[in-house]
Amino acid sequence: xxxxxxxxxxxxxxxxxxxxxxxxxxxxxxxxxxxxxxxxxxxxxxxxxxxxxxxxxxxxxxxxxxxxxxxxxxxxxxxxxxxxxxxxxxxxxxxxxxxxxxxxxxxxxxxxxxxxxxxxxxxxxxxxxxxxxxxxxxxxxxxxxxxxxxxxxxxxxxxxxxxxxxxxxxxxxxxxxxxxxxxxxxxxxxxxxxxxxxxxxxxxxxxxxxxxxxxxxxxxxxxxxxxxxxxxxxxxxxxxxxxxxxxxxxxxxxxxxxxxxxxxxxxxxxxxxxxxxxxxxxxxxxxxxxxxxxxxxxxxxxxxxxxxxxxxxxxxxxxxxxxxxxxxxxxxxxxxxxxxxxxxxxxxxxxx
Amino acid sequence: xxxxxxxxxxxxxxxxxxxxxxxxxxxxxxxxxxxxxxxxxxxxxxxxxxxxxxxxxxxxxxxxxxxxxxxxxxxxxxxxxxxxxxxxxxxxxxxxxxxxxxxxxxxxxxxxxxxxxxxxxxxxxxxxxxxxxxxxxxxxxxxxxxxxxxxxxxxxxxxxxxxxxxxxxxxxxxxxxxxxxxxxxxxxxxxxxxxxxxxxxxxxxxxxxxxxxxxxxxxxxxxxxxxxxxxxxxxxxxxxxxxxxxxxxxxxxxxxxxxxxxxxxxxxxxxxxxxxxxxxxxxxxxxxxxxxxxxxxxxxxxxxxxxxxxxxxxxxxxxxxxxxxxxxxxxxxxxxxxxxxxxxxxxxxxxx
DNA sequence: CGTTGAATTGATAACGTTACCAACACCGTG
DNA sequence: CACGGTGTTGGTAACGTTATCAATTCAACG
Numbered sequence: 001x002x003x004x005x006x007x008x009x010x011x012x013x014x015x016x017x018x019x020x021x022x023x024x025x026x027x028x029x030x031x032x033x034x035x036x037x038x039x040x041x042x043x044x045x046x047x048x049x050x051x052x053x054x055x056x057x058x059x060x061x062x063x064x065x066x067x068x069x070x071x072x073x074x075x076x077x078x079x080x081x082x083x084x085x086x087x088x089x090x091x092x093x094x095x096x097x098x099x100x101x102x103x104x105x106x107x108x109x110x111x112x113x114x115x116x117x118x119x120x121x122x123x124x125x126x127x128x129x130x131x132x133x134x135x136x137x138x139x140x141x142x143x144x145x146x147x148x149x150x151x152x153x154x155x156x157x158x159x160x161x162x163x164x165x166x167x168x169x170x171x172x173x174x175x176x177x178x179x180x181x182x183x184x185x186x187x188x189x190x191x192x193x194x195x196x197x198x199x200x201x202x203x204x205x206x207x208x209x210x211x212x213x214x215x216x217x218x219x220x221x222x223x224x225x226x227x228x229x230x231x232x233x234x235x236x237x238x239x240x241x242x243x244x245x246x247x248x249x250x251x252x253x254x255x256x257x258x259x260x261x262x263x264x265x266x267x268x269x270x271x272x273x274x275x276x277x278x279x280x281x282x283x284x285x286x287x288x289x290x291x292x293x294x295x296x297x298x299x300x301x302x303x304x305x306x307x308x309x310x311x312x313x314x315x316x317x318x319x320x321x322x323x324x325x326x327x328x329x330x331x332x333x334x335x336x337x338x339x340x341x342x343x344x345x346x347x348x349x350x351x352x
Numbered sequence: 353x354x355x356x357x358x359x360x361x362x363x364x365x366x367x368x369x370x371x372x373x374x375x376x377x378x379x380x381x382x383x384x385x386x387x388x389x390x391x392x393x394x395x396x397x398x399x400x401x402x403x404x405x406x407x408x409x410x411x412x413x414x415x416x417x418x419x420x421x422x423x424x425x426x427x428x429x430x431x432x433x434x435x436x437x438x439x440x441x442x443x444x445x446x447x448x449x450x451x452x453x454x455x456x457x458x459x460x461x462x463x464x465x466x467x468x469x470x471x472x473x474x475x476x477x478x479x480x481x482x483x484x485x486x487x488x489x490x491x492x493x494x495x496x497x498x499x500x501x502x503x504x505x506x507x508x509x510x511x512x513x514x515x516x517x518x519x520x521x522x523x524x525x526x527x528x529x530x531x532x533x534x535x536x537x538x539x540x541x542x543x544x545x546x547x548x549x550x551x552x553x554x555x556x557x558x559x560x561x562x563x564x565x566x567x568x569x570x571x572x573x574x575x576x577x578x579x580x581x582x583x584x585x586x587x588x589x590x591x592x593x594x595x596x597x598x599x600x601x602x603x604x605x606x607x608x609x610x611x612x613x614x615x616x617x618x619x620x621x622x623x624x625x626x627x628x629x630x631x632x633x634x635x636x637x638x639x640x641x642x643x644x645x646x647x648x649x650x651x652x653x654x655x656x657x658x659x660x661x662x663x664x665x666x667x668x669x670x671x672x673x674x675x676x677x678x679x680x681x682x683x684x685x686x687x688x689x690x691x692x693x694x695x696x697x698x699x700x701x702x703x704x
Numbered sequence: 705c706g707t708t709g710a711a712t713t714g715a716t717a718a719c720g721t722t723a724c725c726a727a728c729a730c731c732g733t734g
Numbered sequence: 735c736a737c738g739g740t741g742t743t744g745g746t747a748a749c750g751t752t753a754t755c756a757a758t759t760c761a762a763c764g
Binding site: 022023064065066067068069070071072074075081083090091092094097098100101104108113114115116117118131132133134135136137156157158159272275276279299300301303304305306317 | 418419427435444446456467469487628652
Binding site: 396421429 | 750751
C-alpha cells in the first residue's frame with residue numbers, strides 16, 4: 001500500500017518548523033501517516049519495516065529536522081544515558097585540558113559524550129557537581145579530585161556509579177585510580193641533581209592536601225635520604241597555586257642568605273613562575289648564577305626555555321585515555337565488584 | 353502524626369545500597385512511608401509539607417544517597433534540560449580551552465552544565481555532534497565552527513535551538529556570533545611593521561576556509577594596500593594546521609632567495625612553530641638576522657620568547673563569557689525572533 | 705457544636721520513547 | 735480453497751517525575 005496521502009496540514013499548529021514546541025515521534029507519525037511505533041522502528045534501523053515506508057518516514061524525519069529525545073530514551077529500562085562526567089580543577093591549565101581530551105577521545109569512540117565541570121580546587125563545588133552529574137544519570141565519572149575527605153566518594157554516595165580518579169588520589173577511597181609515577185619521577189630528578197653535586201635543592205609545590213604534592217615531596221625526600229641528606233625545611237615551599245606565587249617564592253628563595261643552587265618545581269604552573277623569576281633576574285643582573293632547574297610536567301616551549309631546564313615528562317592525554325578505558329571496562333564488565341585498580345603511568349626525563 | 357515506622361525491610365530487594373538498579377522517588381517514598389508526591393515536594397523545597405515529615409524524608413534521601421533523575425524531570429512540560437552544548441575544534445589548544453572555561457563560568461552561574469565536543473576541524477564530525485547534542489535536548493549551543501557550508505546551521509536543522517558562533521563565523525548563517533576584531537588587529541600589526549620599514553612581510557595562516565584566516569589576511573592586505581603595496585603571493589602561506597607545519601614553512605621562507613624581513617603569524621599554533629624555527633636557526637647560525645615577528649593570539653611564555661615578539665592579544669575566556677551571555681539572553685528572552693547580533697571584541701597589542 | 709477555611713497528603717495523568725504483544729495482510733503449499 | 739507461516743503494523747504500558755486536582759485533616763470561629 002502506498003503511504004497515506006500526507007498533506008502537511010496548513011494549520012498543523014505546533015508542528016511545522018518546530019520553532020518553539022518540541023517535535024516528537026508522534027508529530028513525525030502524524031505527518032507520515034503511520035503510527036509512532038513505526039517511526040521508532042525506522043529510527044532504530046528500520047528492521048521489519050516495508051522499505052518504501054521506511055524511506056518515506058526517513059524523508060519526513062529529514063525534512064522536519066527531527067532528533068530523538070535521548071533523555072526520554074534513556075528513561076526506558078535497560079537504556080543508558082551515554083554520558084560520562086569529567087571533573088577537573090581548571091580547564092585553562094593545559095595539563096587538565098589534555099586529560100579531558102584523552103577522556104573524550106576514548107569515550108566518544110563508544111558514542112558517549114562528556115559533561116565537563118570545573119571544581120576550581122573547591123571541595124564544596126566538587127560535591128555539588130558530583131551530585132548534579134549523578135542526577136543527570138552519568139554512567140561513570142572521571143575526576144581529578146581536590147584534596148579532602150574520602151566520604152564524598154563512597155560508593156553509596158555515588159549511587160554505585162563507577163569512578164576513576166585521575167592524576168590524584170584521595171586517601172581511603174576505594175575506586176580505580178590512574179596516577180603518574182610521582183614518587184619515582186621526583187626521586188630520579190633530585191637524584192640526578194645530587195649526582196651533579198647540588199646539595200641545596202629547593203622544593204616548590206602546590207597544596208600539601210593534594211596527593212601529587214605529597215607524593216612528589218616523598219620522592220624528593222627519598223632521594224635526599226638516599227644520599228644521607230636531610231630535608232631543609234627552609235627550602236620546601238608549599239601553597240603555590242598560581243604562577244605569580246611561585247615567581248615570588250623563587251625570588252625570595254634566591255635572595256635568602258644561603259640560597260639553593262637547584263630548584264625542583266612540582267608542577268607546570270609552578271615552573272612557569274620559576275622560569276619567569278629566573279628570566280627577570282637574569283635580565284636585571286646577568287652576572288648572577290642561574291640555579292639548576294628541574295620541572296615536573298612538560299609544557300609548550302619547554303624546549304625554548306630561557307634557562308637550561310630538565311623536565312619530568314608524561315602525557316596528560318594518555319592519562320585521560322587510560323582513565324577512560326578503565327571506566328569503560330567497569331561499564332562494560334558484567335560483574336561490578338572487582339577490586340579497585342591502581343595504575344601508575346611511567347614518566348621520562350627530558351633535558352632541554 | 354509521627355512518621356510511619358520505617359523498617360528498612362531486610363529483603364527490600366533492589367533498594368538498599370542502590371548498587372545496580374536505580375533508586376527512584378518511589379523507593380524513597382516506600383522507605384519513608386509516604387507517597388512519591390510528598391518526596392517530590394520535599395525535593396522541590398518542601399513547601400506545604402509538615403516540617404517533621406519533611407525532615408524525615410530528607411533524612412531518608414540523604415541516607416540512601418538519592419539523586420533526582422534530571423532526565424525524567426526535563427521530560428515534563430515546561431522543564432528545561434539545563435544543558436548547553438559547546439563545540440570546539442581542539443580542546444588541547446589553550447585558546448579553545450579558555451573559550452570553554454568562559455562559557456562554563458557563565459552558564460554554571462545559572463545552574464546549567466556543559467556538554468563538550470571536539471570537532472577536530474572535521475565538518476562531518478561536527479554535524480554528528482550537533483545532531484547528538486540536539487538529541488540530548490541542549491538548550492543552546494556555542495560553536496567554534498569548522499569551515500564549510502551554512503546549511504547545517506539553519507534554524508530548522510537545529511530544531512530552533514539558539515546558536516552562538518564563537519571566534520569564527522560561517523557565511524550565510526543567521527545566528528549570533530562573537531568574533532574578535534581580526535581585521536583591525538592584523539591591520540594594526542602589519543601597519544606597525546610597515547612603519548618600522550619592513551617591506552617584505554610574510555603571512556602564515558591556517559585554513560583559508562576558516563573565517564579567522566580570511567579575516568586576518570584581509571587586515572594584512574588592507575595594511576599593505578594603505579601603504580600602496582601589493583601582496584606578494586610567495587609570502588602568503590595557508591594550510592598550516594600544526595606547529596610543525598609552520599616551523600617548516602618558516603624555514604622554507606627564510607631560506608628563499610628574497611626572504612621576508614618580518615613575519616605575521618596568524619594564530620597561536622603557528623606562532624609556536626615560527627618561534628621554534630627562529631630559535632633553531634639562531635642556535636645554528638647566530639649571525640643570521642632574526643626577522644621581526646608579530647603573532648595573533650597570546651600564549652604562556654610569550655613574554656619569554658627567545659626572540660623579540662609583538663602580540664595581538666585578546667582574552668579567549670572573555671570571548672567564551674560573552675558568547676555564553678548572548679546565548680543566555682536568547683534562552684531567557686521571551687520573544688525568539690530578534691535579529692542575530694554580531695559582536696567583535698577588541699584586541700590590544702603587546703610588545704615583548 | 706457545626707461550619708469554613710487553610711494546610712497537608714495522595715491519586716492520576718502526562719512528558720517522549722520503545723519492548724512487548726496482538727492483529728493483520730499476504731504468500732505459498734497441501 | 736483452507737491452512738500455516740512470515741512479515742508488517744499498531745495498541746498498550748512503563749521508564750521517573752511532577753502539575754493538577756481531589757480528598758483529608760485540623761484549627762478557628764460564630
